[in-house]
Amino acid sequence: MNDEVQKQKEKATEEVRRLADLLFRYNRAYYIEGKPEVSDTEYDRLFLRLQELEEQWPELKREDSPTLRVGSDLSSDFPEVEHRVPVLSLDKAYSVEELLGWMGRTSGREASGLSFVVEEKIDGVSIVLYYRGGILERAVTRGNGYVGNDVTDNVRTIGSVPLRLTEAVDIAVRGEIYLPKASFESLNRKMGNLYVNPRNLAAGTLRRVKSREVAEVPLTIFVYEGFFSDGPKSHLEILEYLQSLGFRTNRRVGIFTNRTDLADFSRRHPDWQSGTWDELEGYVRTSTEERGSLDYEIDGLVVKINELDVRDRLGYTGHHPRWAIAYKFESPTGTSIIKSIDIQVGRTGRITPVARVEPVFVGGSTISNVTLHNQDYVDMLEIAVGDQVSISRRGDVIPAVEEVVAKNESGNPVWNMPLLCPSCGSSLQKKGAHTFCLNLSCPDQVRGRLFFFIAAGQMDIDGLGPETVDLMIREGFVSEPADLYRFDYERLLPYPGFGEKKIEAIRRGLEKSLTRPFHTVLASVGIPEMGKKVIELLISAGFRSMKAIYALVDQKNRDALIAVKGIGEKTVDTIFEELGREAVRKRINELAEVGLAMEEEEKLSIASEQLIFAGQSWCVTGSFQHFNPRGKAMELVSRFGGSVVSSVSGKTSHLLAGEGGGSKLTKARSLGVEVLSEEEFLDLLASAGIEIPSADASGKGAS
Numbered sequence: 001m002n003d004e005v006q007k008q009k010e011k012a013t014e015e016v017r018r019l020a021d022l023l024f025r026y027n028r029a030y031y032i033e034g035k036p037e038v039s040d041t042e043y044d045r046l047f048l049r050l051q052e053l054e055e056q057w058p059e060l061k062r063e064d065s066p067t068l069r070v071g072s073d074l075s076s077d078f079p080e081v082e083h084r085v086p087v088l089s090l091d092k093a094y095s096v097e098e099l100l101g102w103m104g105r106t107s108g109r110e111a112s113g114l115s116f117v118v119e120e121k122i123d124g125v126s127i128v129l130y131y132r133g134g135i136l137e138r139a140v141t142r143g144n145g146y147v148g149n150d151v152t153d154n155v156r157t158i159g160s161v162p163l164r165l166t167e168a169v170d171i172a173v174r175g176e177i178y179l180p181k182a183s184f185e186s187l188n189r190k191m192g193n194l195y196v197n198p199r200n201l202a203a204g205t206l207r208r209v210k211s212r213e214v215a216e217v218p219l220t221i222f223v224y225e226g227f228f229s230d231g232p233k234s235h236l237e238i239l240e241y242l243q244s245l246g247f248r249t250n251r252r253v254g255i256f257t258n259r260t261d262l263a264d265f266s267r268r269h270p271d272w273q274s275g276t277w278d279e280l281e282g283y284v285r286t287s288t289e290e291r292g293s294l295d296y297e298i299d300g301l302v303v304k305i306n307e308l309d310v311r312d313r314l315g316y317t318g319h320h321p322r323w324a325i326a327y328k329f330e331s332p333t334g335t336s337i338i339k340s341i342d343i344q345v346g347r348t349g350r351i352t353p354v355a356r357v358e359p360v361f362v363g364g365s366t367i368s369n370v371t372l373h374n375q376d377y378v379d380m381l382e383i384a385v386g387d388q389v390s391i392s393r394r395g396d397v398i399p400a401v402e403e404v405v406a407k408n409e410s411g412n413p414v415w416n417m418p419l420l421c422p423s424c425g426s427s428l429q430k431k432g433a434h435t436f437c438l439n440l441s442c443p444d445q446v447r448g449r450l451f452f453f454i455a456a457g458q459m460d461i462d463g464l465g466p467e468t469v470d471l472m473i474r475e476g477f478v479s480e481p482a483d484l485y486r487f488d489y490e491r492l493l494p495y496p497g498f499g500e501k502k503i504e505a506i507r508r509g510l511e512k513s514l515t516r517p518f519h520t521v522l523a524s525v526g527i528p529e530m531g532k533k534v535i536e537l538l539i540s541a542g543f544r545s546m547k548a549i550y551a552l553v554d555q556k557n558r559d560a561l562i563a564v565k566g567i568g569e570k571t572v573d574t575i576f577e578e579l580g581r582e583a584v585r586k587r588i589n590e591l592a593e594v595g596l597a598m599e600e601e602e603k604l605s606i607a608s609e610q611l612i613f614a615g616q617s618w619c620v621t622g623s624f625q626h627f628n629p630r631g632k633a634m635e636l637v638s639r640f641g642g643s644v645v646s647s648v649s650g651k652t653s654h655l656l657a658g659e660g661g662g663s664k665l666t667k668a669r670s671l672g673v674e675v676l677s678e679e680e681f682l683d684l685l686a687s688a689g690i691e692i693p694s695a696d697a698s699g700k701g702a703s
């Protein structure tokens, strides 16, 4: 060996050692502590580099190399059991070319050509279910691939995991347990935003020692692999068989082959995508685009050889099967530096730290502010000013700091909440995960409350915008919502920009807002936990007036509220606490005095033939002549039996598209959602005898 080569080898030895040490450490943090130290992209980069070096210098490959094993998530809280089937990781591809290259190589030797099944790679927690005689015997985590943790009691609480199959078979099944995105957001908010993503929350839940706590989290499962002595000959047959046994499988599956019997596949599974290899690229593109609209997180696609005899021949490495590969999506994550951390005072007095970061382009937009939620979140991630952090933005979700990538070098300590409110100077107080300013006349809170009150979707007061209200607060003219109705607007005349006309418009807007129904008035007050949904539940449960709601609180009748389906204990506690506060009651009573509704009017009953939107799911995009804001069109949809969603997905049946509809329109077209113009929508309403508002009735947007 000449000197140059010797030198290179020494360098490689050092790098291999360093990479292996790092990957061991990151595995531990990720799988065992559930607190990743680096982003997945960074982890994957190091992993690939190690693989590359080991290929170049096989003699440097350690027996315990992280590339040879599955990262272990074994915990000492649960008994360990041996797996009876291989439970491994997956080999990875990062581009469609790489994917096709792999498909070409693996099928090269197969004269007849193979077929490949493409599944979504669910970003959840891997689980193996063992059934004996058709009865769930054991549920075991992946562990290190050979030994896993027995979490049967916890998994039994998951409704979609069948405890008894339709046939008395002995079978091992692999699947992914996950938490739907929608449940994650609300649940995590309740837990003080302790988890960075649904996977972490699901993993944390499965490791709870008390199964009763697991049962409270709406986990669900997709199964994607079955092991049994005989039966199915292909992966498609496995999926069909699993379904017939009562398992929940993902219907979003594709099959790609250059074989001539492709038509048979599509006949057999009309709901599955099928095509030739050439069509795979398009499928990957569509899947990538649709990813944000799914109710679960996926981090890629898994491509598997369909023919089981070929699989058997190819077998496994210690790390992954040779007959499957994961195509990983580009992660919607970027890194940036925290320039400063400010705090914001919300309308309820809640204090939120916000990181100001160097602008970074993530998931389709430039981000310069990222919420840090609360002190607990900051402490958990150990965030300090000057730190380099990774920031993610998944789908429509608000941007989040996922982790610290590199600590600042100036020695800045982990950020700490100030002791005093930046707006009013009162002492802050921590309640649960959050910190509050308790001063009800705190200027930021007043501003937040009034802005909320007048906003579109709440009282929606025409002519009265945040700038005017801000001016009035600064001048000390208003501090309570009712003040807006009591103020003499003539007093604004001396201020620049205020003429008779404008003041008349404000008056008209306020006048009109006096007709808003009780549920809108109450929601506009902005009482914590008393949002539109809860108020709707209260009203349908018969608590139709402020008087009736006060009576509940005064009689301390918690049970009556808890009995309302959809209202939880925590909500009841908060409602009781809030409505017990003198300042809150005063605020509401003043609104009654200025003439706002304090009782819900009886709904005119709607004839069943008018429920023209029943069973439909509508979304809206663009702007309209007759519906301004456009939510008014959606109010009609829900009044006449339909449901309304904020983004287009496979479950959306109709899109109402006005002037200038953007990505929702494109997406709706690609998903085959029925698209209606404003004119067509009006025709539909007219034909059902539903009264149509006159064009631009609100006067907003008119010049």
Ligand SMILES: NC(=O)c1ccc[n+]([C@@H]2O[C@H](COP(=O)([O-])OP(=O)(O)OC[C@H]3O[C@@H](n4cnc5c(N)ncnc54)[C@H](O)[C@@H]3O)[C@@H](O)[C@H]2O)c1
Pocket (backbone or CB within 6 Å): 026, 027, 029, 030, 031, 036, 037, 038, 039, 040, 041, 043, 044, 070, 071, 088, 089, 090, 091, 119, 120, 121, 122, 123, 124, 125, 126, 127, 142, 175, 176, 224, 302, 326
């Ligand atoms: N950030 C970190 O510090 C860190 C540390 C370790 C691992 N990681 C991440 O985890 C990855 C490796 O982890 P891994 O081995 O647990 O998972 P993986 O990404 O290699 O994927 C394998 C897993 O995918 C799951 N899966 C979901 N849907 C599937 C389907 N339809 N068919 C088959 N399998 C399906 C299975 O549970 C399987 O075990 C790395 O690439 C990295 O992104 C990150």
Ligand SMILES: [Zn+2]
Pocket (backbone or CB within 6 Å): 345, 421, 422, 423, 424, 425, 426, 437, 438, 439, 442, 443
């Ligand atoms: Zn304050």
